Amino acid sequence: MFLTITTTGTPERPATDLGFLLHKHPGKAQAFSTSHGTAHVLYPEATAERCTAALLLEVDPVALVRRGKGKGRGGAPDSALAQYVNDRPYAASSLMSVALSTVFKSALRGVCNALPERAEAPLPLRIEVPALPARGGADLVHKLFGPLGWASVSAEPVALDEEFPEWGESCYVRLVLEGELRLADALRQLYVLLPVLDDAKHYWVAPDEVDKLLRAGDGWLADHPEQKLITSRYLSRRWGLTRQAMERLELVRLAEADDIAVEAIDNAVDETTDTEDRPVPLAVQRRDAILAALTAAGASRVLDLGCGQGQLVQELLKDVRFTEIVGVDVSMRALTIAARRLRLERMGERQAGRITLMQGSLAYTDKRLKGYDAAVLSEVIEHLDLPRLPALEYAVFGAARPRTVIVTTPNVEYNVRWESLPAGHVRHGDHRFEWTRAEFRDWAASVAERHGYGVEFVPVGPDDAEVGPPTQMAVFEMTTTAKEANAA
Numbered sequence: 001m002f003l004t005i006t007t008t009g010t011p012e013r014p015a016t017d018l019g020f021l022l023h024k025h026p027g028k029a030q031a032f033s034t035s036h037g038t039a040h041v042l043y044p045e046a047t048a049e050r051c052t053a054a055l056l057l058e059v060d061p062v063a064l065v066r067r068g069k070g071k072g073r074g075g076a077p078d079s080a081l082a083q084y085v086n087d088r089p090y091a092a093s094s095l096m097s098v099a100l101s102t103v104f105k106s107a108l109r110g111v112c113n114a115l116p117e118r119a120e121a122p123l124p125l126r127i128e129v130p131a132l133p134a135r136g137g138a139d140l141v142h143k144l145f146g147p148l149g150w151a152s153v154s155a156e157p158v159a160l161d162e163e164f165p166e167w168g169e170s171c172y173v174r175l176v177l178e179g180e181l182r183l184a185d186a187l188r189q190l191y192v193l194l195p196v197l198d199d200a201k202h203y204w205v206a207p208d209e210v211d212k213l214l215r216a217g218d219g220w221l222a223d224h225p226e227q228k229l230i231t232s233r234y235l236s237r238r239w240g241l242t243r244q245a246m247e248r249l250e251l252v253r254l255a256e257a258d259d260i261a262v263e264a265i266d267n268a269v270d271e272t273t274d275t276e277d278r279p280v281p282l283a284v285q286r287r288d289a290i291l292a293a294l295t296a297a298g299a300s301r302v303l304d305l306g307c308g309q310g311q312l313v314q315e316l317l318k319d320v321r322f323t324e325i326v327g328v329d330v331s332m333r334a335l336t337i338a339a340r341r342l343r344l345e346r347m348g349e350r351q352a353g354r355i356t357l358m359q360g361s362l363a364y365t366d367k368r369l370k371g372y373d374a375a376v377l378s379e380v381i382e383h384l385d386l387p388r389l390p391a392l393e394y395a396v397f398g399a400a401r402p403r404t405v406i407v408t409t410p411n412v413e414y415n416v417r418w419e420s421l422p423a424g425h426v427r428h429g430d431h432r433f434e435w436t437r438a439e440f441r442d443w444a445a446s447v448a449e450r451h452g453y454g455v456e457f458v459p460v461g462p463d464d465a466e467v468g469p470p471t472q473m474a475v476f477e478m479t480t481t482a483k484e485a486n487a488a
């Protein structure tokens with residue numbers, strides 16, 4: 001199994017920087033043991049003009065069989081011989097993908113402390129995989145890599161045996177990708193698409209594969225025209241997982257459009273709340289109101305659901321009363337920005353131990369969210385389509401059941417006071433709805449009743465005599481325990 005990555009350079013930007021980006025020195029050959037054999041990294045060429053890194057995976061077919069998944073294509077999978085004589089040792093497949101993620105872990109994440117700006121920038125790349133098993137053939141290879149920003153994608157079918165062309169073609173292609181891409185993006189594409197093309201995962205697909213897929217697919221999978229095929233093959237056609245991944249990808253798409261929009265609106269809001277000498281932006285007033293409510297509730301272990309870019313998490317961190325802070329969001333990009341804002345990587349162990357950021361969708365119940373003192377949903381519910389709201393309601397109030405739940409959402413009545421907002425418009429593009437005070441109260445009261453909570457309402461921002469405050473906040477306190485609620 002073999003894969004090469006080549007880049008070109010100039011004296012100012014030498015091609016050998018590839019060594020830094022891959023975290024593997026061009027001057028030495030290195031070997032890493034993976035669960036299925038040994039992965040070698042070596043550089044057949046390493047000059048300032050041109051540098052090639054090769055990843056060679058030496059698969060131990062016997063170990064593969066012992067692990068019980070040695071099925072190769074092109075033979076009866078269960079015949080005794082096929083166990084030992086199979087294509088796994090030389091074809092780039094899911095094993096190669098695992099090797100990529102083991103050997104180039106930091107590169108896949110786009111991390112490079114030595115040359116951070118090189119890691120961020122597109123690089124002239126040529127990637128070659130001489131024997132890529134491609135179920136679906138060259139056609140599918142083009143469909144998969146075509147939309148991903150490569151200047152050229154070539155997939156030449158490999159003859160079964162070059163001496164006997166009449167035997168026809170094998171199911172392998174020689175893949176060559178050329179173009180300017182960020183190295184991390186290119187690696188993440190390969191990590192997902194090699195096993196997708198091979199379509200024979202060597203290991204059991206566990207539910208956390210969905211997380212891995214979404215992480216590796218960040219930035220390209222949500223908009224890929226072949227998303228369904230990719231998702232279903234990557235997850236070995238486990239339909240439940242595939243559907244879950246597709247739904248999360250849809251939310252990622254929405255949330256990503258949203259990241260940009262949220263910034264813009266926050267800025268606009270900051271301007272329009274300009275009342276007195278030193279205006280306090282509405283976003284800050286909202287966080288203050290939430291902090292006050294959390295403190296009043298005596299909460300110390302807190303969930304920030306739909307935490308976005310982590311502004312509230314950052315505030316909570318400043319107060320030692322909050323011993324455990326968990327930020328959850330569906331958008332990987334938002335979480336990445338949050339981690340950067342919080343400087344998680346550079347934080348001391350104790351501080352870092354107080355924080356967890358995790359990806360998750362609030363439209364699904366999630367065991368990880370059980371047992372907290374309080375949960376905050378700040379400007380989140382209006383991002384869900386109304387028909388999905390009951391799912392969120394159940395996930396939070398029915399399943400996670402924190403003692404206190406704080407929900408904020410825009411008060412649509414106040415929109416007439418935003419000078420920059422055209423009449424009849426919501427505050428920004430991704431708001432699926434905005435409620436009047438009466439609508440919010442109705443919803444909150446019925447949620448409270450269904451799930452055994454009491455609820456109080458708090459205005460946030462200037463409370464206008466006619467139209468009320470710009471933000472409305474509901475504070476729910478549990479009155480019955482889950483058992484009682486179930487019994488009722």
Ligand code: SAH
Nearest residue numbers: 255306307308329330331361362378379383
């Ligand atoms: N709470 C932050 C961000 C609000 S923007 C604040 O008050 O500033 C809404 C956030 O909800 C976005 O970050 C979006 O990615 C997230 N979101 C939307 N739908 C979600 C869902 N179903 N599950 C989890 N997060 C979701």
